[in-house]
Amino acid sequence: MNTLHAECFEHPLTEDDWSGQVSRFSLGWVTMRISGALTGFVNVAWDGGVHAFLLDTMMTSTLRRKGYATLLVEEAVTHAKTSGCEWLHVDFDPHLRGFYFDRCGFVPTDAGLIQLR
Template identity: 65%
Template sequence: MPDIRIDPFPSPDEFAALWAAAWDGAEAPDFARILPRSLVHLGAYHEGRLVGFVNVAWDGGVHAFLLDTTVHPDLRQQGIATQLVMEATRIARERGAEWLHVDFEPHLTGFYRACGFRPTEAGLIRLT
């Protein structure tokens, strides 16, 4: 099982490699701007390489938002994402969050339900 690190601040190169593999060649966001404002983020490392990631953004109060759950395709179906989400949930609670929100595509419903998330009504406006 990979080593889960709390607030590791991976390098842009580490993010670029993981994102290209996990998101069909997509470019990684500029996490150097994002992570300093996060409640917590976690990295999964295997043999010194970033192979998983999750970020918890927050409103500065009681609401936190699970974002960017990612695992390298070669290591999926091994419980890494579950471990990342469960640890992120624990730390978000410890750091004062009372609610943890997540948005996901329909094919991930079973995964997030198994992690303890329940369906809610929500709204969304696309801004771009």
């Protein structure tokens, strides 16, 4: 997981405890594996109520732009709905606008952000 995250978010490899993190804070997550290797991931965090949050959508570079990440998000949406959530939020960098709005069905909303670091 750390290797995939470093590749997708272009940072040095870390030793984060992904298993502990997603187990404590997530409604669920969706993964994609090929021959046992982790190639895709999306995390669905939540507030314990009706709001879920899509985080860390990742697809290894060799499989991007082939529809696999869209399938991961679709699966996450399905499970968030069946879990009783009313809303699924997502934040993203501007270059991913077409992916989330055109391919995944999210709609633009007003939102606020405070940078803490």
